[in-house]
Amino acid sequence: MAQRKPIVAGNWKMNGSIELVSEISTAISKYKNEQVDVIIFPPAPLLCKAVESGVNVGTQTISEFDSGAFTGEIEAKLAKQLGANYTLVGHSERRAIFGETSEIVADKFAKAQEKGLIPVLCVGETEKQRELGATEKVVAEQINAVISKLGIAALSNSVLAYEPVWAIGTGKTATPEQAQSVHKFIRDMLSTQSEPVAQSLQILYGGSVNDKNSKSLFTQPDIDGGLIGGASLKADAFVSICNSALGNV
Numbered sequence: 001m002a003q004r005k006p007i008v009a010g011n012w013k014m015n016g017s018i019e020l021v022s023e024i025s026t027a028i029s030k031y032k033n034e035q036v037d038v039i040i041f042p043p044a045p046l047l048c049k050a051v052e053s054g055v056n057v058g059t060q061t062i063s064e065f066d067s068g069a070f071t072g073e074i075e076a077k078l079a080k081q082l083g084a085n086y087t088l089v090g091h092s093e094r095r096a097i098f099g100e101t102s103e104i105v106a107d108k109f110a111k112a113q114e115k116g117l118i119p120v121l122c123v124g125e126t127e128k129q130r131e132l133g134a135t136e137k138v139v140a141e142q143i144n145a146v147i148s149k150l151g152i153a154a155l156s157n158s159v160l161a162y163e164p165v166w167a168i169g170t171g172k173t174a175t176p177e178q179a180q181s182v183h184k185f186i187r188d189m190l191s192t193q194s195e196p197v198a199q200s201l202q203i204l205y206g207g208s209v210n211d212k213n214s215k216s217l218f219t220q221p222d223i224d225g226g227l228i229g230g231a232s233l234k235a236d237a238f239v240s241i242c243n244s245a246l247g248n249v
C-alpha cells in the first residue's frame, strides 16, 4: 500500500484574529520537519499575517476567474504570490450558502492548479441524502464533476476532504467506521480509473473532529488526516490533533 503523508488542516472559517495567528503559529512550529503536514486556512484578511508567521497557508476559497471586475473575490495568482500554497474548493458552506455548484467548484479547482495552488476538494452528503442512502452517489458526483472537466490525472496534484455536512459544527462526528467506509468507496472508485492516483491521493476527514476522536479516525486505513473547523481555533486541541496524526498520543 502507498505511504501517504498525513495532513492536519485548520479551517478557521470567518473566525480568528492577529493574536490567534501568533498563538497557533508558535504552537505548531514544531511540526516543520515532522511526518505530518500542518496547514492553516485563515480568513482572507489574515492571509499575509499567517504567511509571515511561517505556517503553511491556504485560502478558504478561490475565484474561478482571472483578475478583473469581481468585487470581493480572491484571485488565485495573487494568493500564490502572497505565499498561499493551498486552497479549499467546494466546502459545503460555499456550496450551500454561496450557491457554488459542482461545475463552479470544478472551475475553481482548475484555476487553482493553473496558478500553482493545490486544491483541497471538499465533498460530502447532507443528513437527508444519507438517510436516503445516497451518500456514495452524491460524493461520486461531486468528484466526477472535476474528473470530467480535467481528467483523473488532475487529482494527483490535489487533496480530497470528505466532510459529511451533518457532522460539520454539530458535534455529531461520523464514526471511524462510517468515515472509513466512504473513504474506501472514494479510493475504490478512483482506482477503477487510475490505481496510482487512487493510492497516492490524501483523503482527509472533516466534521466535528476534536482531540478526543482524532486518533480513532486517523488510524483508519483510508483516512489520511483531517480538516478541522472549531477545534483548530484552540492551540492545545489543535496540537493534540496534530500529534494524533503522528501516532504519538
Ligand SMILES: O=C[C@H](O)COP(=O)(O)O
Residues within 6 Å of the ligand: 011, 091, 163, 167, 168, 169, 170, 171, 206, 207, 208, 209, 227, 228, 229, 230, 231
Ligand atoms: O472545514 C472544516 C469543517 O467544516 C469541519 O468543521 P468542524 O470541525 O467545526 O465540524
